[in-house]
Amino acid sequence: MTEAITQPLSPPKTAAGPSLLLRGVRKAFADVQAVDGIDLEVARGECFGLLGPNGAGKTTTIEMCEGLTPADQGTIELLGLNWHSNAAQLRQRIGIQLQETQFPDKLTVEETLRMFRSFFSQGIPVEESIRTAQLEEKRKSRVGGLSGGQKQRLAMACALVGDPELLFLDEPTTGLDPQARRHLWDLVDELKQAGRTIILTTHYMDEAQRLCDRVAIMDHGKIIALGTPQQLIGTVGGEDIVEFAVSGIDPVSHGIVDTAPLLALPGIHSHRVDAGLHQLSVSELHKSVPAIFAALADQGLHLSEFRTHSATLEDVFVRLTGRNLRDE
Amino acid sequence: MNNLETSSLYQLTMVRFKLFLREPEAIFWIFVFPIILAAGLGIAFRNRPADVLQVAATTPQLTQALAADKGLTAITLDESEGTHQLATGQILLLAIQKPGSIAYKYDDTNPDARSARLLADRAIQTAAGRQNAVPAANDLIHETGSRYIDFVVPGLLGMNLMGSAMWGIVFALVEARQKKLLKRLVASPMPKWQYLASFLLSRLAILIIEVVFFLGFARLTFGVPFRGSLWELCLLCLITSLAFSALGLLVSSRAKTMEAASGLMNLVMLPMWILSGVFFSATRFPAIIQPFVQALPLTAAIEAMRGNMLQGISLSHQLGKVAILLAWFVVPFTISLRIFRWR
Numbered sequence: 001m002t003e004a005i006t007q008p009l010s011p012p013k014t015a016a017g018p019s020l021l022l023r024g025v026r027k028a029f030a031d032v033q034a035v036d037g038i039d040l041e042v043a044r045g046e047c048f049g050l051l052g053p054n055g056a057g058k059t060t061t062i063e064m065c066e067g068l069t070p071a072d073q074g075t076i077e078l079l080g081l082n083w084h085s086n087a088a089q090l091r092q093r094i095g096i097q098l099q100e101t102q103f104p105d106k107l108t109v110e111e112t113l114r115m116f117r118s119f120f121s122q123g124i125p126v127e128e129s130i131r132t133a134q135l136e137e138k139r140k141s142r143v144g145g146l147s148g149g150q151k152q153r154l155a156m157a158c159a160l161v162g163d164p165e166l167l168f169l170d171e172p173t174t175g176l177d178p179q180a181r182r183h184l185w186d187l188v189d190e191l192k193q194a195g196r197t198i199i200l201t202t203h204y205m206d207e208a209q210r211l212c213d214r215v216a217i218m219d220h221g222k223i224i225a226l227g228t229p230q231q232l233i234g235t236v237g238g239e240d241i242v243e244f245a246v247s248g249i250d251p252v253s254h255g256i257v258d259t260a261p262l263l264a265l266p267g268i269h270s271h272r273v274d275a276g277l278h279q280l281s282v283s284e285l286h287k288s289v290p291a292i293f294a295a296l297a298d299q300g301l302h303l304s305e306f307r308t309h310s311a312t313l314e315d316v317f318v319r320l321t322g323r324n325l326r327d328e
Numbered sequence: 329m330n331n332l333e334t335s336s337l338y339q340l341t342m343v344r345f346k347l348f349l350r351e352p353e354a355i356f357w358i359f360v361f362p363i364i365l366a367a368g369l370g371i372a373f374r375n376r377p378a379d380v381l382q383v384a385a386t387t388p389q390l391t392q393a394l395a396a397d398k399g400l401t402a403i404t405l406d407e408s409e410g411t412h413q414l415a416t417g418q419i420l421l422l423a424i425q426k427p428g429s430i431a432y433k434y435d436d437t438n439p440d441a442r443s444a445r446l447l448a449d450r451a452i453q454t455a456a457g458r459q460n461a462v463p464a465a466n467d468l469i470h471e472t473g474s475r476y477i478d479f480v481v482p483g484l485l486g487m488n489l490m491g492s493a494m495w496g497i498v499f500a501l502v503e504a505r506q507k508k509l510l511k512r513l514v515a516s517p518m519p520k521w522q523y524l525a526s527f528l529l530s531r532l533a534i535l536i537i538e539v540v541f542f543l544g545f546a547r548l549t550f551g552v553p554f555r556g557s558l559w560e561l562c563l564l565c566l567i568t569s570l571a572f573s574a575l576g577l578l579v580s581s582r583a584k585t586m587e588a589a590s591g592l593m594n595l596v597m598l599p600m601w602i603l604s605g606v607f608f609s610a611t612r613f614p615a616i617i618q619p620f621v622q623a624l625p626l627t628a629a630i631e632a633m634r635g636n637m638l639q640g641i642s643l644s645h646q647l648g649k650v651a652i653l654l655a656w657f658v659v660p661f662t663i664s665l666r667i668f669r670w671r
Binding site for chain 2: 116
């Protein structure tokens with residue numbers, strides 16, 4: 001992880017160093033410390049995810065990397081270059097998809113892409129970008145008539161026309177329906193396979209889990225966890241999560257769950273309650289579930305809900321912050 | 329051709345031009361509206377016989393003497409009724425028979441009433457037997473080039489160039505800023521100056537259509553004269569459009585909302601609508617504000633166009649006006665390049 005900083009002035013183009021390097025980056029807006037000291041390294045060809053709730057500092061971080069917002073402190077290097085001295089070159093070599101860009105409604109897909117292509121000295125033909133984004137049928141359609149998913153794929157195509165070595169995607173699937181999201185994921189998969197470095201932000205843990213080789217979880221401007229999705233999920237302590245609720249009209253227990261006997265069971269690692277829903281992180285589901293049933297029956301409790309799922313990045317976030325990812 | 333296709337300045341300009349043509353409202357305001365306005369004014373101020381003035385007298389003899397003049401119609405009223413009708417504007421003048429003299433009652437700040445006073449006195453004196461000391465005859469002119477429509481067409485042209493440049497640029501830019509398109513564009517390698525220049529260039533393409541359309545209409549319908557060089561007139565339109573485009577860039581360089589931009593735009597355009605002599609000569613304003621009035625780009629544009637079209641003055645004799653317009657192009661464009669907000 002430290003090979004990049006031993007040679008900070010290594011020649012840019014052929015360097016095998018990281019695609020993206022952040023050291024001690026900070027940014028404040030008025031009285032809010034949006035980004036509070038971030039160190040990151042993203043290797044070439046990696047798909048890296050910045051995950052966190054709204055307001056965690058993801059967009060500020062990615063916009064500093066994109067050279068749209070100057071950092072207050074710290075160093076940012078992309079492809080071995082920085083925004084102070086190599087801005088023009090960097091603009092040619094990276095692709096950017098911003099949150100909530102609205103392209104002119106009355107331009108067609110092809111015209112929009114032709115315009116963006118003209119900004120780059122090198123790149124892929126407009127035809128190819130249309131094909132990659134699967135917008136062939138919409139080539140002559142005006143942007144105003146596209147669906148949310150198609151607009152997002154157009155934004156992606158605009159980011160791709162310059163054949164970028166490094167691609168930034170800021171919440172690419174926010175606001176899309178499930179089908180459009182899966183469609184976009186397939187597109188990102190293809191780009192990964194083509195060997196591009198991708199940095200994406202998201203507040204969907206399933207998206208990060210599905211797409212990213214490595215993930216940084218952000219909260220309040222800081223990175224609170226960093227690793228592959230599997231490593232991070234491993235830190236929850238169990239591979240599975242059991243969720244249950246009890247009916248509250250029981251005369252003996254008044255619906256109060258005594259958690260001590262539950263935590264004493266083998267394979268149960270932790271317990272928390274959220275809006276009446278109890279969550280246990282467990283390993284060896286096949287053994288722990290019957291034990292949980294028995295323990296609850298001993299307390300005279302009736303289950304009104306019971307389900308299990310594999311631990312996700314959401315559970316990692318909950319364990320680290322005590323909050324749900326989508327709590328504002 | 330292939331070179332053009334890959335040139336970002338060409339692409340940006342074409343995009344602007346296409347977006348303009350795909351906006352039906354813009355087409356109306358820029359092409360149809362000035363023609364409706366010119367047609368309306370042409371009808372309202374068409375040449376017609378001089379107005380007949382309504383007057384009254386207190387005796388039938390006086391009324392008869394007044395009615396003998398072709399420029400007057402007269403009725404007989406008693407003094408109190410006549411005074412009432414004077415106050416309500418139904419008559420312009422009341423001739424009152426006094427013992428051995430006549431008194432005229434009228435408002436001397438009203439030009440029509442002053443004319444009525446001259447005509448009435450002449451009619452009454454003639455009826456009483458006055459002879460002309462010197463014989464005189466009238467030689468009337470209704471010549472092309474001195475009519476009101478000839479005066480107002482250059483004014484409307486200037487006003488239209490101002491309006492279309494300002495509205496077109498300000499709204500497109502503020503919308504692009506609001507929709508975060510500007511931010512997306514600066515995130516790409518696009519040269520920033522080319523984006524702003526594409527607005528000026530696409531304006532020029534639209535300008536050609538706009539000017540030919542409007543002046544062609546004025547020529548065919550009203551026979552408005554073109555006494556100066558047409559090339560110089562085109563050059564004037566071009567410089568005028570550049571000046572207002574630059575002003576439009578300046579107005580939209582910081583505004584984040586349409587409301588803010590509209591307010592600023594009205595602040596810039598309203599003084600010129602009033603002061604720059606679109607509908608009447610700007611020299612009517614008091615001498616103390618004349619330096620300000622003359623320095624306005626619309627005043628310079630309209631006066632130079634009137635000089636060209638109505639008097640055939642060559643551009644080399646209007647260098648002062650051209651210099652004012654060029655200054656209004658260079659200064660706002662330079663400032664807006666510096667202060668333009670891309671996000």
